[in-house]
Amino acid sequence: MRLGSTTLALALIVGSWMSPVQPAAATENLDAVLLPVQQEFRMPGIVAAVAKGGRIVGAGAAGLRALGYDRPATVEDRVHIGSDGKAMTALIAAMLVEKGRLRWDSTIGEVLGPRVPGIYPALAKVRLEQLLSHSSGIPTDTPEMMDIYFNPDAFDYESATLRLRALESWKNNMPVVPEGSPFQYSNFGYMMAGAMIEAASGEPWERLIRERIFDPLNLGSAGLGATLTPGRIDAMAGHLPKPDGTAEPRLWGTGADMPSLLGPAGTVHMSILDFARWGAWVAGGARRGPALVKPETLAYLMAEKVRTPSRPNPPPGTPAEGGYAFGWSLEKFDWADRELVTHNGSNGMNLAKILIDIEKDIAVVVAVNIGGRAADLAAGKAMGLLYTRYR
Numbered sequence: 001m002r003l004g005s006t007t008l009a010l011a012l013i014v015g016s017w018m019s020p021v022q023p024a025a026a027t028e029n030l031d032a033v034l035l036p037v038q039q040e041f042r043m044p045g046i047v048a049a050v051a052k053g054g055r056i057v058g059a060g061a062a063g064l065r066a067l068g069y070d071r072p073a074t075v076e077d078r079v080h081i082g083s084d085g086k087a088m089t090a091l092i093a094a095m096l097v098e099k100g101r102l103r104w105d106s107t108i109g110e111v112l113g114p115r116v117p118g119i120y121p122a123l124a125k126v127r128l129e130q131l132l133s134h135s136s137g138i139p140t141d142t143p144e145m146m147d148i149y150f151n152p153d154a155f156d157y158e159s160a161t162l163r164l165r166a167l168e169s170w171k172n173n174m175p176v177v178p179e180g181s182p183f184q185y186s187n188f189g190y191m192m193a194g195a196m197i198e199a200a201s202g203e204p205w206e207r208l209i210r211e212r213i214f215d216p217l218n219l220g221s222a223g224l225g226a227t228l229t230p231g232r233i234d235a236m237a238g239h240l241p242k243p244d245g246t247a248e249p250r251l252w253g254t255g256a257d258m259p260s261l262l263g264p265a266g267t268v269h270m271s272i273l274d275f276a277r278w279g280a281w282v283a284g285g286a287r288r289g290p291a292l293v294k295p296e297t298l299a300y301l302m303a304e305k306v307r308t309p310s311r312p313n314p315p316p317g318t319p320a321e322g323g324y325a326f327g328w329s330l331e332k333f334d335w336a337d338r339e340l341v342t343h344n345g346s347n348g349m350n351l352a353k354i355l356i357d358i359e360k361d362i363a364v365v366v367a368v369n370i371g372g373r374a375a376d377l378a379a380g381k382a383m384g385l386l387y388t389r390y391r
Contacts, residue, residue: 030060033385038062041378044239044247045073047272048366048382050390051280054288057390059273065369066237066249078227078235078269079367080257081352082345085209085268086190087282087327090132090301092208093197094293094326101200104129108167111196115164119171126175131193132326133305135182137175138189145170145188149259160204162261163195181309183324187265194264205264214270216290217281222270224263226256227350235269238349239370247370250349258347266345272367275354279363282341283356301326302341302356328356335384344376351375353383360391 030048038046045063049056065071096102102111108131109124122137130136141149148166157165170188178184194205201208206224214222227235230252238256239247250256257267270278281288286298293301304323311321322339323330330339341356352367364386366379 027056028058030058030386031062032060033389034060034062034382037378037382037385041374041381043368043375043378044249044370045236046366046368046378046382047073047075047077047079047236048364048386049075049272049276050365050386051276051283051363052390053361054280054284056273056276056280058386059276061272063369065235066233066251067239067247068249069233071233073236073369075273076221076271078221078223079272079275079352079369080227080236080238080269080345080347080350081266081275081354081367082268082347082350083187083266084275084343084345084352084354085266086264086345087301087343088209088213088268088278089190089194089197089205089264090327091292091298092205092212093128093132093193094297094301095212096197096200098293098297102128102196106196106200108192108196111199112164112167112192115199116167116171119167120174122174123171126189126192128193128196129305129326131186131189131196133183133324134185134189135177135306135324136184136186136189137177137182138184138186138192139176140185141187148188149262154259154261158204159206159260159263160195160198162259163191163198163264166261167192167195178309181307183306183308187262190265191262197264206260209263209268212292213278216292217277219270219274219277221274222268224267224269225260226250226252227269228252228256236350236367236369238347240349241370241372241374256349266347272365275352275365275367276363279354279356279365283358283361283363285358302328302358304330333384333387335388340387344379346371346375351379353379355383355387357387357391362387362390364390 047061049059059075061073106128126136238250286295332339345352348371355364366382368375
């Protein structure tokens with residue numbers, strides 16, 4: 001995933017002539033809206049923000065950064081957005097498609113075959129568009145995949161190399177498309193999309209997401225991996241739910257996030273305000289600067305590619321039913337009159353939701369610093385309250 005550095009730098013300077021989100025004249029404090037939700041679902045902390053018409057119109061926080069530490073959560077705190085970063089990976093892919101470096105029908109074998117010889121023929125035929133829509137036949141995380149993610153060799157190689165090594169370890173598997181809907185939520189598939197982006201651009205995914213998304217959108221708090229600075233309680237720390245109903249704070253170190261090779265699938269963090277700025281750019285349909293992609297390209301990214309099967313109790317962070325585009329879901333909510341663009345993200349210790357209504361130019365973002373079913377319900381309730389408040 002790498003575009004020419006000089007050319008892209010010039011393009012971003014030109015495209016950044018106006019901020020994607022103008023500062024709001026008066027941002028409503030939403031602390032009082034979030035506090036009852038935080039208390040009802042016993043969340044360590046919850047933060048949320050709303051952007052409308054390119055302005056952040058409301059933001060708030062309730063609870064703590066970390067249980068056991070008297071540090072209140074704030075709207076400036078970094079939060080982990082998990083798989084909500086998949087839309088950013090898809091956007092980088094779209095930039096390369098617009099530049100002719102990739103095609104939506106580029107295959108794993110075509111792009112990665114020279115680096116990983118001997119890929120099983122059916123796997124080699126998997127297309128980029130299938131990886132980004134979770135319809136490739138590559139399954140949801142299996143025990144074999146988990147062993148690949150948490151391989152001890154992770155300490156001996158950088159992330160781009162680890163992604164290729166992951167494909168090397170899994171290259172003899174055959175994708176299997178289920179009957180009915182082909183949808184299978186696949187972090188491994190997004191990791192392979194990231195590897196294709198890296199091969200086509202000549203740049204690591206980690207560099208691309210900073211240069212192509214974080215920097216031009218002025219997302220100054222955005223980064224990758226665990227949210228806290230080692231030794232400091234300076235952001236919202238993730239919490240792991242335990243069987244006895246308690247929660248274990250995960251402050252620093254390797255246990256505070258997923259392995260770095262999964263970056264394209266979801267290791268992004270940023271403040272809830274920056275998350276809202278990202279949402280505002282998307283809600284503007286790429287018609288507000290900077291010009292990262294053409295408006296019609298963003299519309300294609302967000303258009304349904306596959307219908308997801310109905311699942312009564314999906315894992316927190318994955319869609320229950322609806323449509324799936326490239327890094328975006330399309331879902332119908334009880335408090336909305338039509339399907340809206342949305343996504344969920346969770347690394348098991350945090351959970352974040354984003355909602356986009358392009359017709360009304362609204363973006364709602366919510367994050368809680370714990371994983372699990374209660375976190376999903378809490379974030380969902382807050383998202384509905386805020387969308388109803390501002391629509």
